[in-house]
Amino acid sequence: MEGKYSDDQIGRARVKDTPELEAYYKELETLGAGALWTVANDIEPWEPRTSSVPMLWKYDDLRELVLKSSELVTPEQAGRRVVYLVNDKRKDVSAAVGWLYTGIQVTRPGESTSAHRHKASALRFIMEGDKGYTVVDGNKIMLEVNDFVITPNSTWHEHGVEEGGKTCIWQDGLDIPLVNALEANDYAVYDGKQPLIKPLNYSPIAYGCAGLIPADNAWDKPYSPLFKYSWSNVYPALLEAQKVSEINPFDGIFMQYSNPLTGGHVMQTMGAAMQLLPAGFKGKAHKHTGSFVYQCAKGKGYSIINGKRFDWKERDIFCIPSWAWHEHHNISETEDACLFQFNDLPVIESLGLFQSRELEDNNGHQQIQ
Numbered sequence: 001m002e003g004k005y006s007d008d009q010i011g012r013a014r015v016k017d018t019p020e021l022e023a024y025y026k027e028l029e030t031l032g033a034g035a036l037w038t039v040a041n042d043i044e045p046w047e048p049r050t051s052s053v054p055m056l057w058k059y060d061d062l063r064e065l066v067l068k069s070s071e072l073v074t075p076e077q078a079g080r081r082v083v084y085l086v087n088d089k090r091k092d093v094s095a096a097v098g099w100l101y102t103g104i105q106v107t108r109p110g111e112s113t114s115a116h117r118h119k120a121s122a123l124r125f126i127m128e129g130d131k132g133y134t135v136v137d138g139n140k141i142m143l144e145v146n147d148f149v150i151t152p153n154s155t156w157h158e159h160g161v162e163e164g165g166k167t168c169i170w171q172d173g174l175d176i177p178l179v180n181a182l183e184a185n186d187y188a189v190y191d192g193k194q195p196l197i198k199p200l201n202y203s204p205i206a207y208g209c210a211g212l213i214p215a216d217n218a219w220d221k222p223y224s225p226l227f228k229y230s231w232s233n234v235y236p237a238l239l240e241a242q243k244v245s246e247i248n249p250f251d252g253i254f255m256q257y258s259n260p261l262t263g264g265h266v267m268q269t270m271g272a273a274m275q276l277l278p279a280g281f282k283g284k285a286h287k288h289t290g291s292f293v294y295q296c297a298k299g300k301g302y303s304i305i306n307g308k309r310f311d312w313k314e315r316d317i318f319c320i321p322s323w324a325w326h327e328h329h330n331i332s333e334t335e336d337a338c339l340f341q342f343n344d345l346p347v348i349e350s351l352g353l354f355q356s357r358e359l360e361d362n363n364g365h366q367q368i369q
Contacts, residue, residue, distance in 0.1 A: 013037035048289050048355070052087045052097045052321035054305035059127075059315035062104060066169060070106045075113050080159075081106050082172060085317060090177070097319035098291025099178035100270070100344055104317075105159075107132065108167050112160030115190035120180075121223075121267045122157070123173045124149040125295055125340050127315055131165025134158070136227050138197030141204060143168065146231030146297050148257055148274075148340065152223035152267050153179075156190055171295055171317065173342045175269045203227040207260050217261070224259035224266040231297075238276040238338070249284045249364070251328070252277040265346040272342040277301060277330040281337075284364035285327040288356035290348045292320040292341050299337025301330040307369040325359060325366055 015021070015037050028034050062083060069081040084103035085096050096102040104127070107113070115135065125148055126132065132143040137155045151157040161168050179185040199205075206214050207226040219225045234255070242253050253276040257266050265271040274297070277283070285304070294303075300313035305326045310318050320326045330337040348354050359366065 013040045048323035050098070050291075050321040050323055051089055052095070052291065052319070053089050054308060054310065054318070054320060054324060054326075055085075055087055055097075056310040056312065056316060056318040057085050059317070063169070063315075066104050066106050067167070070108055070167070075107070075111050079116075080113055087319065093177040093180065095177040096293055097321050098344060099175065099181060100291050100293055100319075100342070101172075101174045101176040102293050102317065103172045104169060105172050106167065106169050107159060107161045109161045109165045110163045113158050115156050115158040115194040116188060117154055117156045117190075118187045119153050119185045120174045120176045121153040121269050122151040123267075123270060123272060123342055124151070124159075125171045125173070125297075125342075127169045127171060127295075129161065129166045129168030129170075131162040132168035132170070133160055133162065134227075135194055135196070136203075138195055139203050139227060140196050140198075140200050141228045142201060143170070143228070144231065146235075146340075148229040148231075148234070148272060150224060150227055150266050152221070153269075156194055158190075158194060173270065173272075173293060175344070178269060178344065178347070201228075204230060208233065211260070213260055219261060222268055224261070226260050226266075229257050234274055235298075235338070238274065242276060242278065247278060247281070250286050250358075251275045251283065252281050252330075267346065269344065269347050270342055271345045272340070275328075275339050275341070277328055277337045277339065279330060279336055280333045281328070281330040282365070283328040285325050285359035285366045286356060287323050287325045287359075289322050289354050290343050290345045291322050292343045294318050294320065294339050294341045297338040297340045299330060299332060299335055301328065301332070301337045303328045304366045304368060307366050309368050327359075327364075327366060 025035060066083050082103040082105045087095055087097055094101060126143050126145050128145060134141050134149055136151050136157045203226055238253050238255060248254055255274055257272045259266055295317045296312045296314050302309050302311040303326055305320055306324050312318055
């Protein structure tokens with residue numbers, strides 16, 4: 001072997017252009033082809049590389065504009081009144097981070113959307129309001145603040161707020177960019193009124209009771225039969241876990257929303273979790289593959305993402321791109337903070353693409369740039 005190469009050159013393309021090579025490349029291009037060595041260094045990075053940037057969306061800045069959308073257009077005109085949140089580097093696919101979409105939807109008392117379905121999976125995290133509801137494949141479920149709700153792909157679903165309720169606002173999360181990238185999405189509107197096939201709140205009553213499931217269960221779907229995960233159950237569970245569990249140095253008390261029948265993720269393409277940061281918690285930094293969208297459900301604090309500090313409080317939304325260093329801090333010395341997040345981990349894990357790394361420098365904490 002002639003000569004030696006540094007570590008960052010080993011196995012990499014090192015071909016210098018010549019007139020003959022340039023002519024060769026042009027000839028390949030006319031045939032819809034190309035030479036791998038001209039792009040290998042870009043498409044085969046040494047480690048995971050993201051196209052997204054960390055971002056923070058402040059709820060105080062967005063709330064009035066979200067409400068204004070309900071004054072400017074009706075549900076019949078818009079279908080759904082949603083202000084979507086877009087990453088500065090993912091505008092071409094309307095993604096908040098990676099291949100995940102998110103937005104903030106508003107519905108007034110007495111309003112409802114028409115039932116529809118799509119190949120994209122969807123989830124909701126309820127931010128404010130009263131007497132809101134969703135109907136998923138004939139299951140009507142009432143919604144409360146900080147409840148987590150799923151509408152899996154191809155399920156008929158609709159949303160509304162009953163008369164006498166209060167205007168509801170929730171965060172939508174969908175895998176639209178991913179399903180579009182796979183060229184597999186579709187959309188259909190239900191012809192007529194979706195019939196109710198189960199008693200009110202059947203799903204959370206039947207499948208959300210302390211690990212118990214119906215003895216005559218015949219569920220054969222690839223997603224969770226539990227369509228709503230109630231905050232009234234989730235937060236006490238976090239507090240109980242804190243009594244008996246070691247505090248994770250990166251995520252505090254971390255609990256994944258799961259399919260009660262399998263213990264796995266709630267849907268095939270998107271997972272979700274809630275984490276409690278104890279009072280004064282100062283999380284250490286790590287990074288891993290997978291894209292994440294967070295919402296602060298309780299308290300206030302900040303996250304350091306790739307050396308930049310992002311301060312958040314209740315209802316603020318932020319994202320962490322794949323393979324970005326991140327750590328979470330609770331600034332209160334007396335109150336806990338809770339972060340909801342949804343992610344693409346079901347896809348990452350099922351394809352064998354998950355990897356992680358812990359920061360070893362500076363006692364595990366990033367330097368703020």
